[in-house]
Amino acid sequence: MDYFLYKGDELYAEEVLVSKIAEQYGTPCYIYSQQTLERHWHAVDAAFAQHPHRICYAVKANGNLTLLKILADLGAGFDIVSGGELARVMAAGADPQKIVFSGVGKTTAEIRQALSIGIGVFNVESLPEIHRINDIAESMGKIAAVAVRINPDINAHTHPYISTGLAHNKFGIDKNEVIAVYKTIRQLPALKAVGMACHIGSQILELTPFAEALSCVLQLVTALKEHNIILQHVDVGGGLGVCYDTEIPPSLVEYASTLLSTLHKQAPYPLDLWLEPGRVLMANAAILVAKIEYLKESANKTFAILDAGMTDLVRPALYDAHHKIIAVKKLAQKEITVDLVGPVCESSDFLGKSRLLAINTGDLIAVRSVGAYGFSMGSHYNARPRCAEVLVHKDETQLIRRRETIADLLSHEQKQPFIKMQALGNDFVLLDLDENPELWSSDKIKQFSHRQTGIGFDQLLTIQRKEGNQFYYKIYNADGGEVEQCGNGARAVALYLILENKIECSKDIQLLTCNRLMTVKTIGPHRFVVDMGKPDFSPAAIPLQMPLQDQYEIVADDEACNFSAVSMGNPHAVLRVEAIDNAPVQTLGKALCLHPCFPKQSNVGFMQIIDKHRLALRVYERGVGETLACGSGACAAAVIAIRDGDCQSPVTVQLTGGELIIHWQGKNEPVWMEGDAQCVYEGTV
Ligand code: PLP
Numbered sequence: 164m165d166y167f168l169y170k171g172d173e174l175y176a177e178e179v180l181v182s183k184i185a186e187q188y189g190t191p192c193y194i195y196s197q198q199t200l201e202r203h204w205h206a207v208d209a210a211f212a213q214h215p216h217r218i219c220y221a222v223k224a225n226g227n228l229t230l231l232k233i234l235a236d237l238g239a240g241f242d243i244v245s246g247g248e249l250a251r252v253m254a255a256g257a258d259p260q261k262i263v264f265s266g267v268g269k270t271t272a273e274i275r276q277a278l279s280i281g282i283g284v285f286n287v288e289s290l291p292e293i294h295r296i297n298d299i300a301e302s303m304g305k306i307a308a309v310a311v312r313i314n315p316d317i318n319a320h321t322h323p324y325i326s327t328g329l330a331h332n333k334f335g336i337d338k339n340e341v342i343a344v345y346k347t348i349r350q351l352p353a354l355k356a357v358g359m360a361c362h363i364g365s366q367i368l369e370l371t372p373f374a375e376a377l378s379c380v381l382q383l384v385t386a387l388k389e390h391n392i393i394l395q396h397v398d399v400g401g402g403l404g405v406c407y408d409t410e411i412p413p414s415l416v417e418y419a420s421t422l423l424s425t426l427h428k429q430a431p432y433p434l435d436l437w438l439e440p441g442r443v444l445m446a447n448a449a450i451l452v453a454k455i456e457y458l459k460e461s462a463n464k465t466f467a468i469l470d471a472g473m474t475d476l477v478r479p480a481l482y483d484a485h486h487k488i489i490a491v492k493k494l495a496q497k498e499i500t501v502d503l504v505g506p507v508c509e510s511s512d513f514l515g516k517s518r519l520l521a522i523n524t525g526d527l528i529a530v531r532s533v534g535a536y537g538f539s540m541g542s543h544y545n546a547r548p549r550c551a552e553v554l555v556h557k558d559e560t561q562l563i564r565r566r567e568t569i570a571d572l573l574s575h576e577q578k579q580p581f582i583k584m585q586a587l588g589n590d591f592v593l594l595d596l597d598e599n600p601e602l603w604s605s606d607k608i609k610q611f612s613h614r615q616t617g618i619g620f621d622q623l624l625t626i627q628r629k630e631g632n633q634f635y636y637k638i639y640n641a642d643g644g645e646v647e648q649c650g651n652g653a654r655a656v657a658l659y660l661i662l663e664n665k666i667e668c669s670k671d672i673q674l675l676t677c678n679r680l681m682t683v684k685t686i687g688p689h690r691f692v693v694d695m696g697k698p699d700f701s702p703a704a705i706p707l708q709m710p711l712q713d714q715y716e717i718v719a720d721d722e723a724c725n726f727s728a729v730s731m732g733n734p735h736a737v738l739r740v741e742a743i744d745n746a747p748v749q750t751l752g753k754a755l756c757l758h759p760c761f762p763k764q765s766n767v768g769f770m771q772i773i774d775k776h777r778l779a780l781r782v783y784e785r786g787v788g789e790t791l792a793c794g795s796g797a798c799a800a801a802v803i804a805i806r807d808g809d810c811q812s813p814v815t816v817q818l819t820g821g822e823l824i825i826h827w828q829g830k831n832e833p834v835w836m837e838g839d840a841q842c843v844y845e846g847t848v
Contacts, residue, residue: 165447166196166555167531172493174529178558181452181491185527188551188562190454191471193538195563197233197556199448200534204237207440210419214426215435219263221401222248224441224535225449229554229563231255234444240283242401242439246273253280263398263439265312265362267292267333274299284308286360286398288335293348300353309348310358310398313341315379319364319372319402322482335361341383345392356392358437359384362400365442370413370421373399377422381429388431397426398437405446407532408485415443442535449534451476451550452491453514455526456506465501467522472505473512474547476533477540480511488515491527503528507545538564546572570598578847583620584655586840588791588820591655592620595663596627596635605643611848612641618848621790624652626659629675632666636674636681640786648676648732650794654691654840657683662842679732689841692826695795695834696732698802704730708760713807720747720754726767727803731834733785734765735799743771743779752783766793770800772809779817791820798834801825813837 166177174181176194184194207218219240222231226248231241232255240261241252252262262282264273267289274296277285287293287309300307314335330337336344341359348356363376380397387394399422404412413421426436453471478484488503498519505512514530522528541549548567553560580598584591592611611617623639636656638646653674660666672683682694702711707728709715714725715736726736736755740746746769755767767783780800782793797816804810805827813826824837 164202165199167194167199167450167529169493174489174491176450176555179555179560181450181529182527184553184555184560185452185454185491187560188553189566190452190527190550191469191475192452192551192553192566193449193475193533194452195227195230195449195534195552195554197554200230200233200444201237203444203448204234204239206415207438207444208237210415211423211436211438214423215433217261217396217435217437219261219398219437219439220444221439221441222252223539224445225537225539226251227538227552227563228255229561230445231257240437242441246270246276249273249277249280249282259283263310263360263437265360265439269296271295271299275303278303278305278307284310284357286310286312288312290336290344290347293344293351293354297351297353306353306355308355308357310356310360310394310396311336311341311344311348312360312362312398313338313380313383315361315363315376317363317372317375317379319367320369321364321366321402321404322484324482338379338383342386342390345387346390349392356394358394358396358398359387360398360400360437362439363402365402366404367402368404368410368412370417373402373418374421374425376400377425378429381426381431384434385429385431393432394434396435396437397430398439401439401441401443403440403443405442405532405535407446408487445534446532446536447534449532449537451514451530451533451537452527453530455522455524455528458501458522458524465499467501467503467520467528469503469505469514469528471514471530471550472507472547473509474505474507474542474544475550476514476530476537477542478533478536479514480509481540486515486533487531488518488520489529489531490520490522491529494521494523494526496521496523507547543572548572568597580847581618581845582659582842583618583844583846584659584840585843586651586654586792587794587818587823587838589621589649589651589793590619590843591622591624591652592618593624593626593655593659595659596625605639608639608643609641618846621787622646622649622652624649624656626656626674628665632670633673633675634660636676638676640784642786644786645677646733647678648681648695648795650681650693650695650798650836651792651838651840652794653681653683653693654838657685657691657693658689658840658842661685676732686837687839689839690837691840692835692837693794695798695836697831697833698799698827699730700728701730702728705734705765706730706762707734707765708762715760717755717758717760719758720751722751724751724755726755727807728765729799729802731795731798731802733795734761734763735768735796736761736765737768737770737800737803740769740771743769743781746771746781748781748783748789752789756783756785766796766799768793768796768800770804772804773817775809775811776813777815777817778804778810781819792818792823794823794836794838797823798825798827798836802827802834805829
């Protein structure tokens with residue numbers, strides 16, 4: 164049972180109209196039902212409840228991070244087959260100990276990655292692989308837990324491409340060689356045999372092959388006992404079939420009772436049972452929604468040409484698989500017989516043949532049971548961007564993978580364009596992710612920021628349009644760390660958006676940082692005011708581990724010092740000095756920045772009051788050192804000077820790199836920062 168049902172004539176995903184989801188997120192798109200996925204998980208778990216078991220979801224069926232996280236939160240382990248899948252499950256919050264690494268071709272880098280993460284077990288498939296894992300583990304000073312995947316030579320009566328347990332398949336180790344292999348493992352210093360595994364294929368609709376395979380495993384476990392090799396678990400793999408059309412797969416209760424009774428009868432000693440289900444958890448938890456672009460009449464048939472094809476769902480082309488296809492809105496009109504095909508230039512590009520449907524051009528159809536081996540087997544063939552994935556939970560929808568853009572497709576083959584901006588002595592490299600959506604690791608940022616061997620910059624800024632004049636705005640220091648807000652950078656971004664004609668100039672620009680929304684107003688050709696948010700003096704907000712005071716006193720750099728503190732989205736300590744040129748920025752600045760009373764470190768400003776509307780400032784920035792200019796630091800200093808009655812708004816803050824004007828009308832009001840920005844260089848790397 165799933166949660167894709169008609170109410171009246173309209174198809175719903177849980178409580179949401181499928182047509183609404185298509186309207187909001189576009190087509191083609193995969194729609195997942197969280198309740199269906201959770202229900203399947205609980206059904207598998209409950210079926211095996213009476214025996215110690217572990218369910219390691221086979222990630223290859225569908226590796227979407229949000230879906231993996233749902234399963235991880237339910238307590239799932241994971242069956243992975245590559246370093247990429249390992250990275251995915253770790254990003255989703257998997258418990259490393261519950262990860263099984265399967266697959267015939269593990270590379271040295273993947274084995275190393277898995278050992279350093281500390282995964283639960285390698286399901287090994289050949290002697291050379293066993294030796295490789297041993298050598299790598301030994302060199303890393305680790306012991307690798309292994310389970311031999313046996314090839315039981317059993318016919319699972321499924322499609323030849325998804326049959327894996329026959330002697331002529333590439334998978335597993337010949338059952339006749341298994342004892343010798345375990346003896347070899349015993350000799351190897353960095354391996355420990357903990358289990359035995361098998362996986363005989365997928366979409367299996369009979370119970371007998373499962374029972375035979377487990378029986379074969381248990382006979383070998385019994386034989387190993389004679390050699391004093393004792394294991395802890397047997398892993399029966401995945402493979403249970405689902406209903407795509409008229410198939411009647413065994414129920415989970417029948418499946419569990421077959422496996423458990425085989426185990427109870429034949430196990431030589433108590434063994435945990437591990438499972439690697441993929442399809443049975445995922446398949447019926449999703450539909451693929453597509454639009455009919457054309458109805459094309461040919462000599463002897465009608466084609467419904469969809470905006471989805473084999474690049475979105477390859478199972479029909481690859482295995483001649485059958486998926487039910489239904490109309491998203493039932494129409495009271497005559498049904499026609501159609502072949503539903505995609506736009507891809509292959510005759511195998513079909514999703515369904517000879518289907519009876521009441522449809523017109525422009526209508527939406529839903530392909531059912533596509534959660535497993537659907538999106539995960541998609542491709543970019545014909546330069547088609549991968550489609551969107553949406554999760555529905557009750558009456559809520561969530562985009563869990565955005566539709567790829569053409570820019571995504573080109574990004575790996577193009578140089579990275581960048582633009583260098585400067586605002587008040589700070590220089591910024593700005594990357595527009597709408598033009599080139601590459602992900603920036605902190606290592607890459609460090610490389611890029613290097614003044615001798617890279618481009619050199621104070622901060623890297625990335626922007627990506629959310630909607631209208633609203634953009635995601637991320638700020639990274641040259642050390643790769645992300646920063647909460649940067650007002651000077653916000654002005655640089657505003658200038659870029661204006662120069663590139665990317666916004667409606669009459670409206671304010673809104674920038675969404677990792678923790679707030681910043682508004683930027685244009686007041687001159689290169690001049691902007693930025694809403695820097697409300698100052699927050701509370702120690703919890705800064706954060707500062709001291710009770711609230713206007714002036715704090717601590718010992719830093721072996722001297723007692725007084726400072727005020729405020730959060731301007733990021734932490735600031737401000738010290739007063741008599742002469743700005745002699746301020747101990749490098750020594751006391753650094754010591755205070757790293758002082759344990761600031762659990763997230765702090766920026767440190769040294770301020771000299773010049774008159775009621777002017778102060779001078781030098782700033783030691785977290786992760787950077789002394790900088791020519793710090794916008795939030797200028798706000799922090801001006802706010803403290805206004806609060807303490809030394810200055811009145813507006814305050815001109817004189818920084819090493821230039822001047823900023825800070826406007827603040829007092830408590831509960833936001834701080835506005837006024838200044839300019841310039842574009843200094845454009846290039847590619
Ligand atoms: N385990 C292994 C080793 C596999 O190769 C596969 C699929 O091919 C599975 C588990 C999951 O199989 P299924 O999706 O049929 O449950």
